[in-house]
Amino acid sequence: MLIHLSATRMNPLNVVFWNAVCANCIFVVAVCIERPRTTGSIKEILILISSGFFGGCGSITFSIAVMITREPGDAVALYFTLPISVIILEVFFHQGKVKMAYVIFAFLSFAGVIFVVKPSFLFHNRTNDNATNTLGAVLSLSSSFLMVAQFIAVSKLKIFATNFSLVVFLTNSFVLSISFMLCVYLRVFKVPDSVEKVMFILFTGCLYVSLYSLVYLAVTNERPVVVSVIMTSEVAFTFIAQSVALSLTTTWNSVVGGILISLSCLGVSLAKQADEENPENEDLLQEN
Secondary structure (H helix, E strand, O other), rough: HHHHHHHHHOHHHHHHHHHHHHHHHHHHHHHHHHHHOOOHHHHHHHHHHHHHHHHHHHHHHHHHHHHOOOOOHHHHHHHHHHHHHHHHHHHHHHHHOOOOHHHHHHHHHHHHHHHHOOOOOOOOOOOHOOOOHHHHHHHHHHHHHHHHHHHOOOOOOOOOOOOHHHHHHHHHHHHHHHHHHHHOOOOOOOOOOOOOHHHHOOOOOOOHHHHHHHHHHHHHHHHHHHHHHHHHHHHHHHHHHHHHOOOOOHHHHHHHHHHHHHHHHHHHEEEEHHHHHHHHHHHHHHHH
């Protein structure tokens, strides 16, 4: 919600860049304290770079989507369309051998997207024909796909026991570099010119670091399915926050879409956990 509000003070790309600057100052300190090491293998380095690139691009696209979309809750809901991204990547990496559960939850997620985006050929509502909202929807869906790609890359780092602080530092470094180049190319780069803007950026940057840290602690100390349940509640909290802070009335379409997307995300998490607990069943299904 703060990211959405910050767009009223500065250009969205400027907000992303300065938030990344603030966050990286903290991450640099963390890296210096922990002094993470790598095996030095080409494979680990390539995975680290690809993970940082996917995560950086995903973070930028999602931040911009939240800032330019009229209702930030819609952008957050679309971000959790992970099942669609999961099934696409499963088909790509496993040559079409995908469990039926993933297909069902992907269709459920797709149905949620239809309700959230509210295309004009299904929902006759002129307020949703805005090109900016359409761009926000596309960016939200793209960020979901990019973040799933990063999750897959990070999962490959387990065999190297790569330190989390290094992964986050590289990801944020990509956010900083890419957003800076875009700001310069589009000629929108600007230094915060007031105490209010500086304080706002510092505050959102600290929240950004806290978010990454809490997610890491949650994933390392709790089952993924529990983390998924808690994280998908962000959709509901954003709908509530936009009603209170922005005086925006959340439409029934968005509520239904958010529920469908959250359920599909939870379903994929449960299916994935079942696969990890019974790998022999997964192998048998793929052979058949």
